[in-house]
Amino acid sequence: MANARVSPGPRSDQARIPGALPESEQALRKKFLEEAQLVPGGDRISRCLQCGTCTGSCPVSYAMDISPRMVIALFRAGQIEEILRSRTIWICASCYMCTTRCPQDIKITDLLYALKRTAMDTGLYPDRLPIYLLSKNFVRVVNRYGRNHEMLLLLLYYLRRNPLALLRLLPMGIAMWRKGRISLFPAKIKGIETIRQMLEASKALELPREKQAVPYVEGAVGYRAVS
Amino acid sequence: MEYLYYPGCSLETSGKAYDESLRAVFRVLGVGLKELEDWNCCGATMYMSVDEAVSLAISARNLALAEHNGFRGLIAPCSACYTVLLKTNRFLRDSPELKSKVDHFLAQAGLRYNLTVAVRHPLDVLVNDVGVEAIARAAKRSLDGVCLAPYYGCQIVRPERGFDDREFPMTMDRLFERLGAKSVYFPLKTRCCGGMLMTTFPDVALHLVNELLECASQNGAHCVVTTCPLCQINLEAYQKRLGKELGKTYNIPVLFFKQLLGVARGCSDTELGMQRNLIAWKAPLPAAVA
Numbered sequence: 001m002a003n004a005r006v007s008p009g010p011r012s013d014q015a016r017i018p019g020a021l022p023e024s025e026q027a028l029r030k031k032f033l034e035e036a037q038l039v040p041g042g043d044r045i046s047r048c049l050q051c052g053t054c055t056g057s058c059p060v061s062y063a064m065d066i067s068p069r070m071v072i073a074l075f076r077a078g079q080i081e082e083i084l085r086s087r088t089i090w091i092c093a094s095c096y097m098c099t100t101r102c103p104q105d106i107k108i109t110d111l112l113y114a115l116k117r118t119a120m121d122t123g124l125y126p127d128r129l130p131i132y133l134l135s136k137n138f139v140r141v142v143n144r145y146g147r148n149h150e151m152l153l154l155l156l157y158y159l160r161r162n163p164l165a166l167l168r169l170l171p172m173g174i175a176m177w178r179k180g181r182i183s184l185f186p187a188k189i190k191g192i193e194t195i196r197q198m199l200e201a202s203k204a205l206e207l208p209r210e211k212q213a214v215p216y217v218e219g220a221v222g223y224r225a226v227s
Numbered sequence: 228m229e230y231l232y233y234p235g236c237s238l239e240t241s242g243k244a245y246d247e248s249l250r251a252v253f254r255v256l257g258v259g260l261k262e263l264e265d266w267n268c269c270g271a272t273m274y275m276s277v278d279e280a281v282s283l284a285i286s287a288r289n290l291a292l293a294e295h296n297g298f299r300g301l302i303a304p305c306s307a308c309y310t311v312l313l314k315t316n317r318f319l320r321d322s323p324e325l326k327s328k329v330d331h332f333l334a335q336a337g338l339r340y341n342l343t344v345a346v347r348h349p350l351d352v353l354v355n356d357v358g359v360e361a362i363a364r365a366a367k368r369s370l371d372g373v374c375l376a377p378y379y380g381c382q383i384v385r386p387e388r389g390f391d392d393r394e395f396p397m398t399m400d401r402l403f404e405r406l407g408a409k410s411v412y413f414p415l416k417t418r419c420c421g422g423m424l425m426t427t428f429p430d431v432a433l434h435l436v437n438e439l440l441e442c443a444s445q446n447g448a449h450c451v452v453t454t455c456p457l458c459q460i461n462l463e464a465y466q467k468r469l470g471k472e473l474g475k476t477y478n479i480p481v482l483f484f485k486q487l488l489g490v491a492r493g494c495s496d497t498e499l500g501m502q503r504n505l506i507a508w509k510a511p512l513p514a515a516v517a
Contacts (some may be wrong), residue, residue, distance in 0.1 A: 113276050
């Protein structure tokens with residue numbers, strides 16, 4: 001009985017212990033915590049009082065399906081997948097009001113960025129809401145030209161998301177064009193080579209990752225499964 | 228006084244009037260501006276959501292170039308650029324892990340950054356380096372009769388405490404009051420305009436813009452004065468659509484603060500890019516004072 005006090009821990013062939021996180025959730029948690037750790041002050045997420053000041057201060061919380069306060073609650077409850085499946089992280093416009101007012105000095109906006117990166121890396125997005133396309137195309141344009149080109153970015157985004165919306169934007173585009181506020185062709189910066197070198201250096205650091213969209217099964221995870 | 232100038236992508240196209248009026252006003256006030264050569268995009272709010280370390284490195288390239296040029300002050304007029312460049316400085320200072328990663332990326336591109344560049348907003352430079360009194364002395368005409376809603380937007384005052392209060396800044400209010408204009412009570416002065424949500428969630432952004440315009444017009448403002456190219460476009464270009472979708476008709480000119488300052492200084496309309504505004508602004512001005 002010498003080893004009686006040492007817990008063997010759950011083996012993969014055993015049934016899951018009640019309360020333990022499923023493996024997919026554990027992986028998400030690890031990924032998110034890695035991203036959050038890179039945010040200076042990111043560890044303060046553990047100090048949350050659930051006071052709701054963030055939700056009350058947020059100008060767009062009325063349009064979110066999960067409020068900023070609930071994001072932290074769900075993180076604690078081990079339901080990160082539920083957060084990534086919501087529109088919330090993509091609705092945040094980064095006005096930093098929640099961060100400014102948080103009595104516990106939690107960097108909420110920066111943590112939402114960490115969640116966005118987790119979503120991008122794991123391919124978990126809300127259904128039929130490919131908002132991440134804007135960020136992805138933005139990165140494409142900047143990597144290629146060194147600067148953002150507003151028209152090219154909007155074109156790339158709408159062509160994938162909703163080509164008809166381009167027609168609606170046309171009158172405004174023409175008005176802006178006549179005022180000399182639109183440039184038609186993007187121009188590369190001279191030092192585009194330096195941007196490319198930095199990108200390659202970052203690729204060399206990264207481990208290959210699987211970036212495949214995970215199919216969503218209604219009610220199988222998180223919040224909805226509990227309630 | 229000479230500063231290095233980082234225009235940012237928006238000021239090249241949609242916010243061209245901001246660039247033109249900024250250069251004109253600094254010229255007449257005797258503040259030297261030298262454009263940072265071969266600057267690149269700061270990464271805005273979107274690069275950050277894809278890769279943190281690379282986005283910081285891309286933004287730090289500008290700071291490294293500025294440092295290499297021997298300047299300590301870099302002027303960034305766009306709110307997004309301003310907040311991202313400040314954030315880059317802060318993250319690199321506070322996180323040794325990010326600093327070493329970014330240093331490595333920069334080194335691959337033959338660059339190096341030692342955190343010596345201070346990022347400044349032109350409003351901050353005007354009020355704290357040039358001084359309100361000096362600007363008032365240089366004014367050629369009074370702004371008497373101008374009723375404006377001073378709109379700061381979110382990112383020039385947040386997240387860190389910068390040159391003014393994070394929720395109720397007064398810098399621009401005082402500056403224009405001193406020049407004879409009336410700054411109306413505008414409690415939504417740092418509320419979000421929606422930013423890029425105008426593209427991704429237009430219904431949400433239109434709601435926010437509507438709130439801002441309603442507050443400004445009900446408090447008696449004849450124009451909104453802003454410090455950010457994205458705020459300017461959101462507030463100005465969607466007023467027609469607000470009429471269609473929410474049944475609210477507005478026709479409020481939205482100016483860059485530099486344009487109004489240029490008017491006080493007697494700059495011509497073309498110098499200030501006034502012809503680029505979608506909603507024309509007519510100055511209710513008396514004859515020149517001096």
